[in-house]
Amino acid sequence: xxxxxxxxxxxxxxxxxxxxxxxxxxxxxxxxxxxxxxxxxxxxxxxxxxxxxxxxxxxxxxxxxxxxxxxxxxxxxxxxxxxxxxxxxxxxxxxxxxxxxxxxxxxxxxxxxxxxxxxxxxxxxxxxxxxxxxxxxxxxxxxxxxxxxxxxxxxxxxxxxxxxxxxxxxxxxxxxxxxxxxxxxxxxxxxxxxxxxxxxxxxxxxxxxxxxxxxxxxxxxxxxxxxxxxxxxxxxxxxxxxxxxxxxxxxxxxxxxxxxxxxxxxxxxxxxxxxxxxxxxxxxxxxxxxxxxxxxxxxxxxxxxxxxxxxxxxxxxxxxxxxxxxxxxxxxxxxxxxxxxxxxxxxxxxxxxxxxxxxxxxxxxxxxxxxxxxxxxxxxxxxxxxxxxxxxxxxxxxxxxxxxxxxxxxxxxxxxxxxxxxxxxxxxxxxxxxxxxxxxxxxxxxxxxxxxxxxxxxxxxxxxxxxxxxxxxxxxxxxxxxxxxxxxxxxxxxxxxxxxxxxxxxxxxxxxxxxxxxxxxxxxxxxxxxxxxxxxxxxxxxxxxxxxxxxxxxxxxxxxxxxxxxxxxxxxxxxxxxxxxxxxxxxxxxxxxxxxxxxxxxxxxxxxxxxxxxxxxxxxxxxxxxxxxxxxxxxxxxxxxxxxxxxxxxxxxxxxxxxxxxxxxxxxxxxxxxxxxxxxxxxxxxxxxxxxxxxxxxxxxxxxxxxxxxxxxxxx
Numbered sequence: 001x002x003x004x005x006x007x008x009x010x011x012x013x014x015x016x017x018x019x020x021x022x023x024x025x026x027x028x029x030x031x032x033x034x035x036x037x038x039x040x041x042x043x044x045x046x047x048x049x050x051x052x053x054x055x056x057x058x059x060x061x062x063x064x065x066x067x068x069x070x071x072x073x074x075x076x077x078x079x080x081x082x083x084x085x086x087x088x089x090x091x092x093x094x095x096x097x098x099x100x101x102x103x104x105x106x107x108x109x110x111x112x113x114x115x116x117x118x119x120x121x122x123x124x125x126x127x128x129x130x131x132x133x134x135x136x137x138x139x140x141x142x143x144x145x146x147x148x149x150x151x152x153x154x155x156x157x158x159x160x161x162x163x164x165x166x167x168x169x170x171x172x173x174x175x176x177x178x179x180x181x182x183x184x185x186x187x188x189x190x191x192x193x194x195x196x197x198x199x200x201x202x203x204x205x206x207x208x209x210x211x212x213x214x215x216x217x218x219x220x221x222x223x224x225x226x227x228x229x230x231x232x233x234x235x236x237x238x239x240x241x242x243x244x245x246x247x248x249x250x251x252x253x254x255x256x257x258x259x260x261x262x263x264x265x266x267x268x269x270x271x272x273x274x275x276x277x278x279x280x281x282x283x284x285x286x287x288x289x290x291x292x293x294x295x296x297x298x299x300x301x302x303x304x305x306x307x308x309x310x311x312x313x314x315x316x317x318x319x320x321x322x323x324x325x326x327x328x329x330x331x332x333x334x335x336x337x338x339x340x341x342x343x344x345x346x347x348x349x350x351x352x353x354x355x356x357x358x359x360x361x362x363x364x365x366x367x368x369x370x371x372x373x374x375x376x377x378x379x380x381x382x383x384x385x386x387x388x389x390x391x392x393x394x395x396x397x398x399x400x401x402x403x404x405x406x407x408x409x410x411x412x413x414x415x416x417x418x419x420x421x422x423x424x425x426x427x428x429x430x431x432x433x434x435x436x437x438x439x440x441x442x443x444x445x446x447x448x449x450x451x452x453x454x455x456x457x458x459x460x461x462x463x464x465x466x467x468x469x470x471x472x473x474x475x476x477x478x479x480x481x482x483x484x485x486x487x488x489x490x491x492x493x494x495x496x497x498x499x500x501x502x503x504x505x506x507x508x509x510x511x512x513x514x515x516x517x518x519x520x521x522x523x524x525x526x527x528x529x530x531x532x533x534x535x536x537x538x539x540x541x542x543x544x545x546x547x548x549x550x551x552x553x554x555x556x557x558x559x560x561x562x563x564x565x566x567x568x569x570x571x572x573x574x575x576x577x578x579x580x581x582x583x584x585x586x587x588x589x590x591x592x593x594x595x596x597x598x599x600x601x602x603x604x605x606x607x608x609x610x611x612x613x614x615x616x617x618x619x620x621x622x623x624x625x626x627x628x629x630x631x632x633x634x635x636x637x638x639x640x641x642x643x644x645x646x647x648x649x650x651x652x653x654x655x656x657x658x659x660x661x662x663x664x665x666x667x668x669x670x671x672x673x674x675x676x677x678x679x680x681x682x683x684x685x686x687x688x689x690x691x692x693x694x695x696x697x698x699x700x701x702x703x704x705x706x707x708x709x710x711x712x713x714x715x716x
Contacts, residue, residue: 009064013056016053020049027072033073035047036075036098047076049078049079071093074096076098082103082104084106086106092113093112093114093115095119101123104127108131110131115138116137119139123145123146126145127150128154133158137159140161142166147168147169148175148196155182156184157183157184165193168194171196173197173199174198174218175198178202178203185206185233187210188216189211194218198222200225201228205230208236209226209234209236211236211241213239213241215241219267223245224245226248229249233256234254235258242263242264243265244266249278251277251278252275257285257317258275258282270306271306276309278314279313279314283343284318285320287320287346288324304326307333310336313340318346319346322350323351327355331355333353334357334358335358336362337359337361343366344365348371351372356379357381358383359387363390364389370398371396380404381403392413392414395417404426405422408431413435426480428478429485436466436469436506471516478500488530492530497523503519504523524570534556534561563698564705567698577699584692584695585649588653588692590645592649597631598677600668649692652692667686
């Protein structure tokens with residue numbers, strides 16, 4: 001018979017201890033070896049088992065100590081020495097339940113074809129790097145490890161179940177399983193406790209990673225570090241899950257949902273959760289648990305004390321933060337720059353963020369902030385520069401107690417908001433929105449129904465399917481920008497015209513033409529108010545003449561701009577100009593009629609020179625007949641046009657076309673008037689005629705400018 005290595009024959013262990021004898025017979029019969037009803041706390045003769053003897057049996061025993069194919073099941077034993085199965089190949093299941101291991105078991109490179117269980121047992125650590133277990137591996141049900149449990153590059157063919165286990169290594173890793181491969185699920189749930197880091201870097205899990213109800217504590221460090229992990233199923237960190245320390249899921253890949261409903265992540269002044277570059281095929285759920293869900297009787301808030309990072313994350317479903325509490329007042333509450341969410345981002349229904357919410361460059365299907373609360377004492381409560389929302393941006397009944405919003409160069413397809421939700425100091429420069437109209441399905445069914453968080457105030461939802469489109473409200477919205485951006489600070493260099501132009505365009509495209517005109521007029525008024533009209537840019541070279549010209553232009557441009565606005569509403573009120581022209585026409589008619597009644601008009605046709613001196617017309621000449629009046633004389637030649645003040649006024653006002661009145665009638669020289677009243681009236685009438693001529697040219701210029709602006713607006 002060939003010789004065997006040390007520790008491979010039964011004779012080496014004789015005489016057997018009482019507990020070993022019981023195990024010897026149970027293993028041969030394929031039965032459980034019940035050494036004690038519970039885990040021993042001190043060694044005793046009835047519970048003491050040598051680790052070397054268990055190794056002998058695990059390796060198959062010998063002819064005198066056969067091992068049944070059902071495997072080895074030991075319950076309640078005190079195992080003395082080190083159970084060293086390094087590079088061993090175990091062909092049967094190993095089940096050590098409620099046992100106490102004096103020394104750290106060594107399973108380095110071990111191959112186990114059956115289940116490996118340490119359920120309820122106590123170990124001072126576990127060395128199992130490279131372990132290959134073809135079935136389940138259990139460290140559950142009261143399992144305790146007061147030292148590092150290592151499973152680096154281990155391969156588990158079934159589940160890795162640590163439910164209810166306790167792992168303590170405060171100054172290092174409680175579990176170190178970098179590169180582990182688990183074909184089934186990993187359970188760190190149901191009163192699982194870890195004091196120290198739980199490391200799953202680069203792990204590959206075929207099922208779910210379930211941490212719901214577990215607690216991982218490693219303050220000022222990583223509670224769970226799972227960067228680069230691949231989970232084909234879902235990741236659950238649901239109530240009453242608690243992490244004290246950072247939970248890191250950078251570059252993780254999750255095949256279903258990441259669900260943290262009602263969970264607590266605590267790492268004040270640090271990062272509560274880091275998931276930069278994470279890819280989630282389903283939804284990321286970090287919301288509160290409502291009564292009736294998961295058999296809870298009261299609302300359980302999701303809480304994150306510390307920054308939640310989702311930089312560059314890719315989420316195939318929704319990002320649900322409804323009712324969640326995110327607290328990091330001295331920094332960022334949520335950092336999601338560059339995030340892509342195919343569905344909806346819910347920051348609503350009692351959502352609270354104390355700290356900045358960053359959505360810079362994010363690409364989102366729908367953004368729902370209605371009923372959310374945001375607070376950032378200094379700076380922006382929400383930063384969404386260059387954000388793109390392909391659907392609707394809901395911003396109603398939002399409470400921003402401190403801070404403001406930055407939407408610079410963001411783009412949303414639909415904006416559904418209300419005025420009171422917007423704080424002062426908002427940044428709208430470059431913000432593009434296509435319409436104020438809601439999606440057709442919301443117009444038919446009303447506002448989107450979201451579960452109302454228990455204990456949160458009910459907010460009015462009147463007209464919740466669309467945004468206000470009245471120019472008065474929308475102009476108040478624009479004035480919620482900073483004084484510099486809105487123009488009220490009268491700093492033309494800081495004034496931002498794009499928000500005004502965007503608002504006018506959208507109102508026009510939505511069919512609110514009158515409101516669009518009012519916005520356009522207000523925009524022109526604001527440009528003049530802030531000093532943009534007539535502003536002179538600094539010249540590289542200048543001289544006295546150029547300086548004088550610039551000075552004159554800076555002073556006169558606002559005046560002409562104001563006249564253009566007053567007379568024709570900058571081209572948006574053409575009927576106003578018509579009314580003014582008609583009013584001026586009738587007023588001129590009255591002036592010329594009064595002048596005519598006071599003998600201030602005389603014939604002036606060159607073809608009738610000497611008409612005034614002929615005796616036949618002495619009755620019409622007031623110089624010869626006191627009651628005479630040329631404008632009312634009936635003795636004039638038949639072919640000579642009579643004076644009509646209405647037509648004369650129109651003739652004066654037409655700068656190019658002539659009606660013949662000015663060619664045949666003229667004012668007398670005021671110095672030849674007989675009375676003071678007549679002289680003053682003559683001067684007034686002459687000046688009024690000059691004003692009428694200038695007025696007509698001004699009206700023509702305004703009409704030309706209006707036509708030019710109309711062509712420009714049609715090209716926009």
